[in-house]
Amino acid sequence: METNADSEYLKTIYGTEKVLTLNSLKDKIRVSEITVRRKLKKSGAITSYNKNGKYYTLPHIPNFDTNGLWNYKEIRFSQFGNLKQTIIQLVNNSERGLHAEAIGELIAYQPHSLLNQLCLKSTMQRKKLDGKYVYFSINQKVYKSQFTKYTNLRTNNIEDEISCTQAVGLLIAKIRNPKSNLSDLVRILHKDNIKIKESQARVFFDKHGIEKKTLNLK
Numbered sequence: 001m002e003t004n005a006d007s008e009y010l011k012t013i014y015g016t017e018k019v020l021t022l023n024s025l026k027d028k029i030r031v032s033e034i035t036v037r038r039k040l041k042k043s044g045a046i047t048s049y050n051k052n053g054k055y056y057t058l059p060h061i062p063n064f065d066t067n068g069l070w071n072y073k074e075i076r077f078s079q080f081g082n083l084k085q086t087i088i089q090l091v092n093n094s095e096r097g098l099h100a101e102a103i104g105e106l107i108a109y110q111p112h113s114l115l116n117q118l119c120l121k122s123t124m125q126r127k128k129l130d131g132k133y134v135y136f137s138i139n140q141k142v143y144k145s146q147f148t149k150y151t152n153l154r155t156n157n158i159e160d161e162i163s164c165t166q167a168v169g170l171l172i173a174k175i176r177n178p179k180s181n182l183s184d185l186v187r188i189l190h191k192d193n194i195k196i197k198e199s200q201a202r203v204f205f206d207k208h209g210i211e212k213k214t215l216n217l218k
Contacts, residue, residue, distance in 0.1 A: 007043040019055045049083040050076045091124050096150040097136040162200050169194040
């Protein structure tokens, strides 16, 4: 009962505010810091993982995104807890593992030093693939699924890559034959001894939005 009372009381104190600091709450409630912390803990309040963890929000306030993150005026919160816990869960929940850059974009923080610490503590693992570290779950079942999906995607991307000669030839063929479909363009290139698959041409056009643009030489 006391927990529910604390929660309802803090909802009243917050009012329309989304986040408050400990000092702000002390001023509003006019009690000691220890009492404020106790009420926050019992209400399940969430601490910001940036800004030195000085901001608090209540469980009903955040509108977390699909990654379990919420940003309010550059004050960031996570369903998973502090920054280290958040990184671990983001990696665990990822489909194919995550590069450091992808993690950094999600949490809006340069995570390299934290990633090293987490790997040293065996809370996640990493492998150097294509010249970059990819971070995977420490759970072997999850890791195997992530690694397989990463490898499959990498293989498909490599297979679909085309050379500069193929790209230039494809663009010239498209400019000269703007109404031709991909099959026709591929046949034209084959006649010029430029070997390319229709799937490769499709990936190239999709990647660069070629068919959505009007190509001309003027």
